[in-house]
Amino acid sequence: xxxxxxxxxxxxxxxxxxxxxxxxxxxxxxxxxxxxxxxxxxxxxxxxxxxxxxxxxxxxxxxxxxxxxxxxxxxxxxxxxxxxxxxxxxxxxxxxxxxxxxxxxxxxxxxxxxxxxxxxxxxxxxxxxxxxxxxxxxxxxxxxxxxx
Numbered sequence: 001x002x003x004x005x006x007x008x009x010x011x012x013x014x015x016x017x018x019x020x021x022x023x024x025x026x027x028x029x030x031x032x033x034x035x036x037x038x039x040x041x042x043x044x045x046x047x048x049x050x051x052x053x054x055x056x057x058x059x060x061x062x063x064x065x066x067x068x069x070x071x072x073x074x075x076x077x078x079x080x081x082x083x084x085x086x087x088x089x090x091x092x093x094x095x096x097x098x099x100x101x102x103x104x105x106x107x108x109x110x111x112x113x114x115x116x117x118x119x120x121x122x123x124x125x126x127x128x129x130x131x132x133x134x135x136x137x138x139x140x141x142x143x144x145x146x147x148x
Contacts (some may be wrong), residue, residue, distance in 0.1 A: 001052055001053065001054065001055070001060070001092075001094065001097060002052070002053045002055070003050050003051065003052050003097060003098065003101045004040075004050065004051055004053070005041060005048065005049070005050055006050065006051050006062070007042060008039065008042055008043065010059075011035055011038055011039055011042070011052055012035075013051070013059040014049065014051060014059065014062060015031055015034055015035045015040055016039060016059070017040060017059055017061065017084055017086060018034050018060050018062070018082075018084075019031050020029050020033055020084065020086065021062075021082060021084035022028070022034060024084065035079035035109060041064070047064050047065060047066050047067075047081075048065045048067075048078075048105055049062060049063070049064045049065075050062065050063050050098060050101045050102070050105075052085070052094045052097060052098055054089075054141075059086075060086055060088075060089040060094055060097060061083075061084055061085035061086060061094045061095065061098060062082070062083075062084060062098070063080065063082065063084075063098040063099070063101065063102050064080075064081050064082040064083075064104055065078045065079060065080050065081065065082045065105060065114070066078070066079045066087070067079075067109075068115075070112055073112045074112060075110065075112040076109055076110070076111045076112070077106075077107070077111050077112050077113050077114060077115060078102065078105065078106055078109075078111055078113075078114045079101055079114070079115050079116065080099075080114050080115070080116040081116070083095060083098060083099070083125075084117075085098075091148075095128055096128070096131075096132055099128075099132045100132075102114060103133075116129065116134065117142065
C-alpha cells in the first residue's frame with residue numbers, strides 16, 4: 001500500500017471514492033459538485049487529502065483533514081473530517097494506515113492534536129477510533145447550528 005498527498009491530477013479517482021463516501025452518509029450522488037468541492041479544497045490549500053493506493057495503483061481509500069486553531073493551546077489542530085475505504089478493500093488495515101498518515105501530518109505541522117466526529121451508529125468507526133488512540137470526549141458538549 002502507498003499513501004500519497006492528493007493533488008489535482010487525482011481528482012477523478014478521488015471523486016469516485018468521495019461520492020461513495022457521501023452515499024454512505026445518505027447524501028445524493030452529485031459527482032460534478034463533489035469534484036468542484038474537492039478541486040477547490042486542493043487548489044486553495046484548504047484541506048489535506050491523502051489517498052491510499054494498492055501496489056497496482058488502485059485508489060482504495062482517502063482521508064481529508066481541515067486545519068483549525070486552538071486559542072487556548074496557541075497551536076493548530078486538525079479536524080479529521082472524512083475517512084473512507086472502498087468496501088472492496090475493508091478489513092486490510094487501510095483505515096488505520098490513513099489515520100497514521102493523518103497523525104504524521106499533525107507531527108509535521110507542530111499541531112497539538114486532531115479531532116473527529118462520527119455518528120453513534122457508525123459501529124466500525126466507533127471501534128476503529130479508540131483502537132487508533134482516539135479518546136471519546138465526554139467532558140464537552142458539541143453543538144451544531146445550521147443556516148437553514
